[in-house]
Amino acid sequence: MSTHDHDHHHHHDHDHAPISDQDGPISRFELLETAIRELLIEKGLFTAADLHAQIDATESRNPALGADLVAKAWSDPGFKANLIDDPRATLGEMGIDVGAIAELQVVENTDDLHHVVVCTLCSCYPRMILGVPPAWYKSTAYRSRVVKDPRGVLQEFGLELPDRAKVRVLDSTADLRFLVIPRRPPGTDGLDESALAELVTRDSMIGTAEALGPQS
Amino acid sequence: MTGTAANDTRFAPGSTVRVSDRASLGHCRTPVYLRGRTGTIVSVAGRFRDPERLAYHKPGMPLQTLYRIRFSQRDLWPGYGGPADDEIEADIFEHWLEPDQERQRDQGA
Numbered sequence: 001m002s003t004h005d006h007d008h009h010h011h012h013d014h015d016h017a018p019i020s021d022q023d024g025p026i027s028r029f030e031l032l033e034t035a036i037r038e039l040l041i042e043k044g045l046f047t048a049a050d051l052h053a054q055i056d057a058t059e060s061r062n063p064a065l066g067a068d069l070v071a072k073a074w075s076d077p078g079f080k081a082n083l084i085d086d087p088r089a090t091l092g093e094m095g096i097d098v099g100a101i102a103e104l105q106v107v108e109n110t111d112d113l114h115h116v117v118v119c120t121l122c123s124c125y126p127r128m129i130l131g132v133p134p135a136w137y138k139s140t141a142y143r144s145r146v147v148k149d150p151r152g153v154l155q156e157f158g159l160e161l162p163d164r165a166k167v168r169v170l171d172s173t174a175d176l177r178f179l180v181i182p183r184r185p186p187g188t189d190g191l192d193e194s195a196l197a198e199l200v201t202r203d204s205m206i207g208t209a210e211a212l213g214p215q216s
Numbered sequence: 217m218t219g220t221a222a223n224d225t226r227f228a229p230g231s232t233v234r235v236s237d238r239a240s241l242g243h244c245r246t247p248v249y250l251r252g253r254t255g256t257i258v259s260v261a262g263r264f265r266d267p268e269r270l271a272y273h274k275p276g277m278p279l280q281t282l283y284r285i286r287f288s289q290r291d292l293w294p295g296y297g298g299p300a301d302d303e304i305e306a307d308i309f310e311h312w313l314e315p316d317q318e319r320q321r322d323q324g325a
Contacts, residue, residue, distance in 0.1 A: 103261065120249070121245060121247060147304060149297070150302070151298045152297075166299065166302060167299075167303075168303050168304070171306040172307070173245050173307045173308065174309065176261055176284070176307050
């Protein structure tokens with residue numbers, strides 16, 4: 001653009017009908033987000049391509065990374081101890097950057113102690129390791145019920161806890177994010193790390209499920 | 217972490233603390249269900265920018281010490297159906313914590 005006069009024409013070639021990912025009328029906050037996003041792009045603070053690249057990067061993180069870490073922890077007690085003791089440094093040595101936003105904590109489920117993770121205030125989640133959280137994790141029902149009746153909620157997830165297991169709910173209220181190492185399923189002694197990783201589900205790393213059995 | 221902390225770490229792991237039951241206006245990371253409740257410090261999680269300032273475009277200084285605190289489920293919920301040793305942990309900032317004077321008095325007697 002050589003000059004900027006007040007006879008301003010829109011140069012972008014789309015109409016202004018907002019693209020919504022849900023049916024129903026657009027909310028005030030969606031409208032606000034769209035307006036700010038378009039302004040920032042028009043002002044040149046970032047481009048639409050930058051935005052799409054960031055969305056791609058965010059959505060490309062998925063539970064496979066977490067599953068690999070759990071499989072390695074099951075196979076290597078020294079690695080597991082380091083992962084629990086200092087996740088940032090241990091992952092850093094593997095070239096995995098957990099980012100500056102929050103601190104990752106790693107906890108282990110055993111026959112005696114079962115951890116389950118929630119964020120009662122919003123939907124804090126170890127995105128750096130597990131990607132985007134499942135829809136139910138953000139639901140009011142899960143967030144309000146799992147702190148009050150964790151055993152009831154876990155039963156609804158189909159999880160049968162060992163009789164002697166104590167339940168510890170981890171509420172990510174602030175700057176810590178939690179990754180659960182589920183119990184290693186029986187009958188998996190001969191499996192290598194990649195076979196073990198296949199057994200580690202997203203939900204088992206939140207604590208709402210066990211890892212899969214080898215025959216599943 | 218950059219900057220200076222509000223003060224030195226006030227509570228040590230193992231000590232019992234009470235979460236303030238004051239009201240809050242605006243963004244706050246202290247859940248209402250824990251306000252006024254007593255728990256045990258598990259660990260000092262570090263010093264972080266104050267979310268109550270950060271949420272309003274302030275730098276979030278001074279940094280606040282964040283603690284992991286363990287609560288007994290039976291202390292939180294009357295009629296909790298699970299075993300007595302079930303527990304819940306949450307992260308609470310120091311400016312929401314006070315020494316548990318009642319329990320200290322009992323133990324000092």
